[in-house]
Structures are given as structure tokens and as C-alpha cells.
Amino acid sequence: MIRFEKVSKTYPGQGHSALDNVSIDVEKGEFVFLVGASGSGKSTALRLVLREARPTEGRVYVAGKEINRLAGWKVPRLRRQIGTVFQDFRLLPNKTVTENVAFALQVIGKSRSEIVKVVPETLELVGLEGKGERMPDELSGGEQQRVAIARAFVNRPMILIADEPTGNLDPATSVGIMKLLDRINRTGTTVVMATHDHGVVDQMRKRVVELSAGQVVRDQAQGGYGFSH
Amino acid sequence: MRYTFTELGQGLRRNISMHLAVVLTLFVSLTLVGMGVLLNQQATKAADHWGSELQITVWLCKDRDQNAACVGEVTDAQKQAITDVVEENPEVAGYHFESKQEAFDKLKETYAPGKFDGPNSVITADDMPESLWIQLKDPEKYEGITSAVIGLDGVSGIRDMRDTLAPIYGAINALQWGALGTALFLVVAALLLVANTIRLAAFARRREIGIMRLVGASTIYITLPFLLEALVTAVLGVALAAGALAAFEKFGIQDRIQGELTFVPWIGWPEVQYAAVAIAILGPLLTLVPTLVLTRKYLKV
Numbered sequence: 202m203i204r205f206e207k208v209s210k211t212y213p214g215q216g217h218s219a220l221d222n223v224s225i226d227v228e229k230g231e232f233v234f235l236v237g238a239s240g241s242g243k244s245t246a247l248r249l250v251l252r253e254a255r256p257t258e259g260r261v262y263v264a265g266k267e268i269n270r271l272a273g274w275k276v277p278r279l280r281r282q283i284g285t286v287f288q289d290f291r292l293l294p295n296k297t298v299t300e301n302v303a304f305a306l307q308v309i310g311k312s313r314s315e316i317v318k319v320v321p322e323t324l325e326l327v328g329l330e331g332k333g334e335r336m337p338d339e340l341s342g343g344e345q346q347r348v349a350i351a352r353a354f355v356n357r358p359m360i361l362i363a364d365e366p367t368g369n370l371d372p373a374t375s376v377g378i379m380k381l382l383d384r385i386n387r388t389g390t391t392v393v394m395a396t397h398d399h400g401v402v403d404q405m406r407k408r409v410v411e412l413s414a415g416q417v418v419r420d421q422a423q424g425g426y427g428f429s430h
Numbered sequence: 431m432r433y434t435f436t437e438l439g440q441g442l443r444r445n446i447s448m449h450l451a452v453v454l455t456l457f458v459s460l461t462l463v464g465m466g467v468l469l470n471q472q473a474t475k476a477a478d479h480w481g482s483e484l485q486i487t488v489w490l491c492k493d494r495d496q497n498a499a500c501v502g503e504v505t506d507a508q509k510q511a512i513t514d515v516v517e518e519n520p521e522v523a524g525y526h527f528e529s530k531q532e533a534f535d536k537l538k539e540t541y542a543p544g545k546f547d548g549p550n551s552v553i554t555a556d557d558m559p560e561s562l563w564i565q566l567k568d569p570e571k572y573e574g575i576t577s578a579v580i581g582l583d584g585v586s587g588i589r590d591m592r593d594t595l596a597p598i599y600g601a602i603n604a605l606q607w608g609a610l611g612t613a614l615f616l617v618v619a620a621l622l623l624v625a626n627t628i629r630l631a632a633f634a635r636r637r638e639i640g641i642m643r644l645v646g647a648s649t650i651y652i653t654l655p656f657l658l659e660a661l662v663t664a665v666l667g668v669a670l671a672a673g674a675l676a677a678f679e680k681f682g683i684q685d686r687i688q689g690e691l692t693f694v695p696w697i698g699w700p701e702v703q704y705a706a707v708a709i710a711i712l713g714p715l716l717t718l719v720p721t722l723v724l725t726r727k728y729l730k731v
Binding site: 251273274276277278279281282283284285291293304305309310352353356 | 637638640641642643644645646647648649651652
């Protein structure tokens with residue numbers, strides 16, 4: 202589903218590489234944690250998958266296509282297959298929960314009838330039934346992140362990318378969010394989650410890819426955050 | 431689509447002062463451009479008119495002519511020689527011969543009828559010179575015929591109306607270029623205002639734009655509200671400018687100048703329409719082109 206082939210990325214004006222000869226292969230339906238210290242290259246790896254950036258060397262494949270060769274006008278189509286969730290939720294403060302989720306469908310030209318059908322379903326899936334008319338600032342952090350996940354998932358993407366989704370949440374709330382991501386993963390969606398959160402990683406026992414200074418230092422099935430000896 | 435129009439309405443309201451600035455600048459600059467176009471057409475119209483009537487008059491010698499070159503009344507042989515030269519000249523479209531009596535009748539008509547009647551009049555038909563009224567093919571080409579005729583025997587002088595008309599054409603030209611030159615500065619101001627408006631709008635919408643890019647909205651979809659905003663301001667600017675030009679035609683020309691200055695045909699509605707079409711093309715270009723360029727820069731996917 203996602204494949205990095207000897208990918209390096211150097212940002213202009215920086216001596217060291219953000220990613221250095223990284224090769225990762227993520228199968229369809231997998232759940233992968235991307236761990237590592239700040240600046241280890243996690244976010245760069247996610248940006249490459251979204252084609253927000255292009256690798257300096259190597260190739261990035263998403264769903265079998267080499268996306269760094271993708272023409273600019275095809276990039277939106279790529280991104281429709283990828284849902285994205287961030288640490289800071291990035292909700293529109295002047296729209297209700299329903300409107301926030303519907304927005305993602307409106308702007309890619311989905312019909313009104315489809316939006317009316319799919320949005321409540323997705324809100325129910327993420328556990329926000331009955332809260333569609335709330336404004337984001339009336340919700341708790343965990344609920345806001347559920348809205349963000351609903352927005353990322355409402356278009357039923359093949360891949361869900363989560364960049365520190367529990368970074369702003371307390372441990373109890375994080376558990377709920379992880380359960381939700383797990384449920385989404387069980388529908389067949391590939392989930393890649395970058396995180397610092399030891400507790401979450403240790404508890405989930407999923408595949409862990411650890412980056413350090415732009416290199417893969419560990420790729421372990423059913424791993425924990427630290428090395429398990 | 432619904433989103434696009436909601437977004438358009440919000441965008442217009444959010445930056446109302448900037449949009450007003452753009453509309454007003456466009457209004458004034460397009461009006462000036464339109465005035466330039468109208469003046470240009472007025473000059474063409476006047477030149478066509480005076481040009482079509484532009485005649486070079488060749489005065490022939492009369493008895494006791496003040497011109498020393500004349501040795502006496504022009505003879506029939508001399509007249510024949512002059513008309514031969516005129517007929518052969520390629521610049522000449524046509525000519526007619528004006529007799530002493532015709533000249534005298536014109537004089538009486540222009541001044542006081544009856545003043546020169548009676549047996550003891552100050553001036554009689556005999557005092558008038560005969561003349562040849564030459565019609566040019568191209569009002570710009572007259573040197574050939576004047577130089578060909580001026581030295582001939584029996585020619586007293588040549589009158590060229592262009593001397594009178596030159597300052598009028600000059601004034602129209604100066605006004606035209608003044609209007610277009612001023613418009614140029616305002617057009618630059620309008621472009622800068624449009625650029626600033628887009629920067630503000632892109633900033634105000636950065637959250638929405640970020641999400642749209644993330645969920646895979648197409649570039650056109652993201653750009654469309656900006657283009658529509660640009661189009662709306664352009665349409666308003668063009669409408670105001672076209673209204674100003676129409677008001678100038680109605681209240682300035684038709685209700686005032688046309689009645690008072692009748693020696694020249696004035697521009698009418700077809701010319702105003704032409705100018706309006708010109709600014710209707712220019713106005714949207716002025717807002718859409720910078721919008722396209724800048725949205726590509728700010729909203730790069």
C-alpha cells in the first residue's frame with residue numbers, strides 16, 4: 202500500500218538529511234506506528250506519502266503508483282485516498298461538527314444526498330451521534346479529535362495517516378482514540394500513525410518502525426515503544 | 431457549487447473595504463481608459479468630417495491683385511494650364527471651379543444679404559477672385575498638389591484649412607493621451623490592490639484552504655472563490671465606468687456641447703458602446719490575471 206524505496210530527503214539549506222536511505226513497506230490493512238524523537242524524520246515521511254514534499258532520492262509508492270512522478274493536477278486525487286489526522290485537530294471553528302465533516306466531501310464535489318447519508322453514519326462510527334450540531338469549542342479535546350477522524354475517514358480512504366493524534370490528549374482519552382483508530386483499521390484501512398506516546402504503542406502491540414536521525418533503526422512486528430529485550 | 435457561492439459571499443463581506451478600494455480604483459481607471467477611447471473616436475470622427483470636406487483652395491489672380499506674382503487677370507490659357515495640372519495630380523480626388531459671381535454670392539450670404547446690392551456697392555462681383563476648390567483623396571497627402579500648383583502663372587495663393595484644424599486635433603490628442611496616461615497609473619494601483627486583496631483573502635481562509643488541500647479538493651475548486659471575487663469586483667468597476675461614460679455622453683455631449691458647438695459631428699451611442707466593450711474586456715483582465723498568478727503562488731497544492 203505504501204512503499205519507500207531508498208528514500209532520502211534533504212531540505213534546502215540544511216546539512217543533514219531529514220530522511221536517509223529509508224526503505225519501508227506497509228501492506229494493505231496494516232497498522233504501523235512510526236516512532237522516534239522529534240526531528241527523527243517521522244513528519245517528513247508522512248509528508249512524502251501525501252506528496253506535500255518530494256524525496257530528494259529514492260521512490261515513494263502509494264497504492265502501487267510512484268507518487269513523486271505524479272503530475273500536479275493528479276495530486277488531489279491521491280489525497281482523496283488518504284485521510285489525515287493531526288495533533289491539533291484542525292477543525293473549522295465557525296462550522297458545526299456535521300459541517301466540519303461534510304466540508305471534506307463538499308470540496309471534492311460529492312452530492313448533497315450522499316453527504317446527508319454518509320456524514321451521520323461516520324459521526325456514529327466515531328461515537329459522536331447526537332453531537333452533530335455542536336460547535337468545535339463546545340467539545341472536549343477527545344471529541345474534537347473524533348471529529349477530525351470522522352472528517353479524515355468520511356470519504357472511506359484506503360489509508361489513514363495520523364500525526365501525533367493523541368499528543369494533546371490525556372491517557373484515558375487517548376485510549377478511546379486508539380480504539381477508534383483500531384476499529385477503522387479493522388475495516389481494511391491502512392493506518393500509519395506517528396507518535397511519541399509510549400503508553401499507546403506498548404498497549405496496542407502493532408508493528409513499530411523507529412526512526413532516528415532519518416534512518417530506520419527498528420522495524421518490529423507487534424513491538425513496543427522501546428526496544429523489547 | 432453551494433460552497434463556492436457561500437464562500438464568495440463571505441469573502442466579499444470579509445474584505446469589504448479592500449474590495450471597495452478595488453472597485454473604486456477600477457471604476458476611475460476604466461472611466462479614464464473609456465474617455466481615452468472616446469476622445470480617440472471623436473478625433474477620428476472630426477478628422478473624417480473635416481477631412482472629407484478638407485479642400486485646398488487655389489486663389490486665381492484677379493485684376494489689381496495684391497500678390498505681386500500676379501501680372502493681371504488670369505487668362506483662359508492659364509486657367510486651362512492650372513486645371514490640367516490639377517487633373518493629372520494623383521492626390522486629387524476632384525475639384526470644382528468657383529466663378530467671381532459664386533464667390534460674391536457666398537460673401538453676401540456669409541455677411542449681410544443686401545449689403546452689397548445696388549449700383550454703387552463697395553464690392554462687386556468683379557472684385558472677387560476666381561478660385562479652384564480641390565478635394566484631396568487623402569487629407570494627409572497635400573504637399574504634392576500644393577507644390578505643383580503654387581508656382582503656376584495665374585495662381586495668387588493657396589489656402590489650406592489644415593492650419594486652422596491642427597490645434598484642434600492637437601488638443602484632442604493631448605486630452606486623449608492625458609486620460610490614458612493617468613489611467614495607466616491607476617491601473618497599476620488597481621493591480622496592486624487586487625494583489626493585496628488576494629493576500630488578505632488567502633490568509634483569512636488559510637485554515638479552509640489547508641483542509642481543502644489535505645482532503646484532495648482540486649486546484650480549480652480552491653481557486654474558484656478567488657476568481658469569482660475578482661470577477662464580481664471587475665463587473666462592478668466596469669458597470670460604474672460604463673455608467674459614467676454613458677452619463678458623459680448624455681449630459682455632457684448630447685444635452686450641452688452638441689447644441690452649442692455644431693461645427694463638428696460629436697460622438698454618439700455607438701462610440702460609447704465601443705468604449706464600454708473595450709473596458710468590459712480590460713476590467714476582468716485586470717483582476718483575473720493577477721488573481722490567477724497569485725493564487726498559483728499562494729495556493730500551490
